Amino acid sequence: VSFTHLTNLPAQVKALEQLQEIDLKIDRIRKDQGDMPAALKALDDTLAKSKGTVALKQAAIDEAHKIQRQAQAALDMNRDRVARASGKLESVQNTHEYQAASKEQEQLHKMAKTLEDQIKKCGVDIEALTKDLDGLNAQLAQAQASRDEQHGKLSGQSSNLQGQIDSLQAERKKFSSTVDARVLATYDRVRPARAGLGIVPSIGGRCVGCNMMVPPQLFNEIQKGSALHSCPSCHRLLYVKTETPATA
Numbered sequence: 001v002s003f004t005h006l007t008n009l010p011a012q013v014k015a016l017e018q019l020q021e022i023d024l025k026i027d028r029i030r031k032d033q034g035d036m037p038a039a040l041k042a043l044d045d046t047l048a049k050s051k052g053t054v055a056l057k058q059a060a061i062d063e064a065h066k067i068q069r070q071a072q073a074a075l076d077m078n079r080d081r082v083a084r085a086s087g088k089l090e091s092v093q094n095t096h097e098y099q100a101a102s103k104e105q106e107q108l109h110k111m112a113k114t115l116e117d118q119i120k121k122c123g124v125d126i127e128a129l130t131k132d133l134d135g136l137n138a139q140l141a142q143a144q145a146s147r148d149e150q151h152g153k154l155s156g157q158s159s160n161l162q163g164q165i166d167s168l169q170a171e172r173k174k175f176s177s178t179v180d181a182r183v184l185a186t187y188d189r190v191r192p193a194r195a196g197l198g199i200v201p202s203i204g205g206r207c208v209g210c211n212m213m214v215p216p217q218l219f220n221e222i223q224k225g226s227a228l229h230s231c232p233s234c235h236r237l238l239y240v241k242t243e244t245p246a247t248a
């Protein structure tokens with residue numbers, strides 16, 4: 001694409017350069033805005049993981065309570081059987097019956113001991129698990145608070161970024177209004193497709209955007225400032241920097 005007979009071409013090129021600086025700033029802010037949902041999601045994921053750990057610990061406590069209740073019920077039943085076995089032992093008729101009854105009682109006592117140990121062990125487990133749970137709940141509360149705080153900060157940042165974009169877009173209008181409508185349309189069309197650069201310098205006959213040689217006739221016209229051309233290979237608008245590089 002070529003544009004000839006543009007009024008005050010150097011001023012338009014200057015305006016496009018400034019426009020592009022603003023547009024690149026807007027691009028960076030939009031990228032930051034785009035990163036924010038991911039930051040929030042990471043916080044929510046951490047919180048969900050924390051909640052999952054708490055739920056697992058709670059389930060382990062519930063299970064220990066269940067085992068303890070079952071052992072207690074078995075122990076209660078065992079006591080009734082011990083009482084019955086004692087009755088039997090008192091009414092034995094012979095040695096054989098005595099041996100059988102006393103063996104049964106011995107087994108019941110053994111069983112009672114096992115159940116009592118199990119109940120005690122469950123109690124110890126529950127105590128330890130409950131202590132763990134308290135710690136995890138404290139961590140969860142902290143994760144929740146930090147998530148809420150970050151959430152508030154991020155939404156504050158979000159409206160702040162939007163404010164920056166709004167003012168940059170207002171500033172953008174100052175420059176875009178001075179650029180020829182067709183040139184601006186080309187710049188706006190090419191820029192998003194070309195890494196955010198719609199206008200690039202041409203140095204030594206090459207397009208800085210894609211590094212391809214610009215046809216000499218085009219380069220001449222660009223250099224003279226008589227016309228605005230877009231690069232035949234990347235379609236970015238080309239200009240030649242007129243300022244002499246600053247010397248250190």
Ligand SMILES: [Zn+2]
Nearest residue numbers: 207210231234
């Ligand atoms: Zn190019």
